[in-house]
Amino acid sequence: MKNKKEQKSVSSLNSTVKNMVPAVLTAISATGLGFIALYTSPVPMIQDFGKMLTIGIVISFFVGLFILIPVLFTRDHFFTKKNGKNPKVQGTSKVERLLEKITRTVISFKWVVIFLALITAGLGIWGDINTGVETDVETFMPQNTPELKDIHKLREILGTTDQVSIMYSAEHVLDNNILKWTDDMTETLQKKFPDVVVNSQSITTLLKKANGGKVPENPKSVINRMPEDQLKLFVNKEQTEGVITVGIKHLEAKNLKRFIGYLESYVGKNQLAGLTTTVTGKSVLDVEMVSSLTTGRHKMTLIGVGLVFLGLLAIYRHPLKAFIPLLPILFIVGWSGGIMYLFGIAYTPLTATLGALIIGIGTEFTILIMERFYEERKKGFASMEAIIIANKKIGRAVFASGLSVIGGFSALLVSDFVILSNFGMMTLLNVFFALLSTIIVMPAILIIFDRFVKVKKGKLQAAEE
The missing domain is CATH 1.20.1640.10 (Multidrug efflux transporter AcrB transmembrane domain)
Structure with a gap:
């Protein structure tokens, strides 16, 4: 027992x-x-x-x-x-x-x-x-790290370290009418959004530098003389897609999302027939990620x-x-x-x-x-x-x-x-x-x-x- x-x-x-x-x-x-x-x-x-x-x-x-x-x-x-x-x-x-x-x-x-x-x-x-939402990813990391200080210093020198991209596609993006649209869009972005846009560049920026500040009437002759590595920054090899890079000030995700919305609306209103445009880039991905995390x-x-x-x-x-x-x-x-x-x-x-x-x-x-x-x-x-x-x-x-x-x-x-x-x-x-x-x-x-x-x-x- x-x-x-x-x-x-x-x-x-x-x-x-x-x-x-x-x-x-x-x-x-x-x-x-x-x-x-x-x-x-x-x-x-x-x-x-x-x-x-x-x-x-x-x-x-x-x-x-x-x-x-x-x-x-x-x-x-x-x-x-x-x-x-x-x-x-x-x-x-x-x-x-x-x-x-x-x-x-x-x-x-x-x-x-x-x-x-x-x-x-x-x-x-x-x-x-x-309650507010903190969406600036830079505030999440230690503020005294050398890497963050380097970014701040680089931002002071260049004016920006952030950018978005306007991608556009058509049968031939180097046609004169599309080049004119690209040049107008590149030049007007800073005037349209002076508080956010620091600079903008596109294929027409290169063409102007090579032609005394004006887009040449015959761009193909100038483009054929450009180095391929330089050209592919703005136009793909098939010349069916192009990109306008837009340097912007550092913004919190909430303000960045608002700017991206305005930018998409502005590009859409001024879009040519037969041209497809998309606002994209790492900044767009970042704002979507942070917004999804917090909202x-x-x-x-x-x-x-x-x-x-x-x-x-x-x-x-x-x-x-x-x-x-x-x-x-x-x-x-x-x-x-x-x-x-x-x-x-x-x-x-x-x-x-x-x-x-x-x-x-x-x-x-x-x-x-x-x-x-x-x-x-x-x-x-x-x-x-x-x-x-x-x-x-x-x-x-x-x-x-x-x-x-x-x-x-x-x-x-x-x-x-x-x-x-x-x-x-x-x-x-x-x-x-x-x-x-x-x-x-x-x-x-x-x-x-x-x-x-x-x-x-x-x-x-x-x-x-």
Whole structure:
């Protein structure tokens, strides 16, 4: 027969697998659905970020299930004291007493807690809508790097280091009428956009230099004498495509996008019949990339909320139980946006992913609290006692998990890259909000909505911890 120590170890193992593993599986499933929202970004970098986060949580679950639980069982089964008692964990009683005190206070003022959460989150969402977006990629890197200083110095000398290109194509781009259009476009761009365009060059620029400042009446004779390497900068070998290079001042992505729109409109209005034009270049690609990274944050957040809700609805088959874990997370999204607006922190391509990220992290905490709450309700405990037990027992684990996340992301704070340090700071703040919302707001929500969730109660029994 098994001795008491063996029986207790096996009982603990069975209880953990039976009660905790399904709750954790539900939590990481919701977390993964939150991260899947990152896949909707048109930028491969963000998609890959979402994939790695999803892979990470799956690996963590299996490591916990097949490595951590067996290690803990082995410790309890073979390495406990002879009397079968484990060493007392220092500080456990103090932490639980503190959590119990907080929970009782929250329940006493549950409507005040919910009201304050709603008001502050609402104000935060308003602030988030009005929060600026940092789109100048040069501000993301260390400002004292030699490479950045060299770019600034070169910009002072040349007037520009950025450019866009106007590509045009026709059956023969060196026909006189197309050359006249090319010359007019090249000469008028700086006059049309004096605050942005620094210079512009095309095939007619070379022709003028070779012909005393005028486009020759017979350009073919001049072109035939030009070096091929010089000619191919503006016209392809088949002479069916040409390009006008436009040097521009350094602009943030928002202003650059506006200029590109004006330029496309101007070129389109002055386009010759039979001529196809396109505004392109690295600057155009850069502005599209940064815009895609930053403007889709609200869509990713909403998609994340929707996916998590549908996933929990499929698991619980109860709309309210699917919505309860998400409500505290919606508060966090508002609080985070409010903090960024209040302290003038602009969104970057990384912080734009915080909505989906916090949905994934935060729902794990709230689901664990809710699962334990309804577990105690099924045992026959009243809602007050059930939430106190849940917050005391799971709250400590949630704090430990949250502090480990905070510790990991704290490393980003020392990065020389502003984009990384800001992302680390806002992630730490959001995890802190997740802890605050889980321990303080979630109990109030569970108590208020408890009457609408029917629980099949069993006989009241003491929970073995």
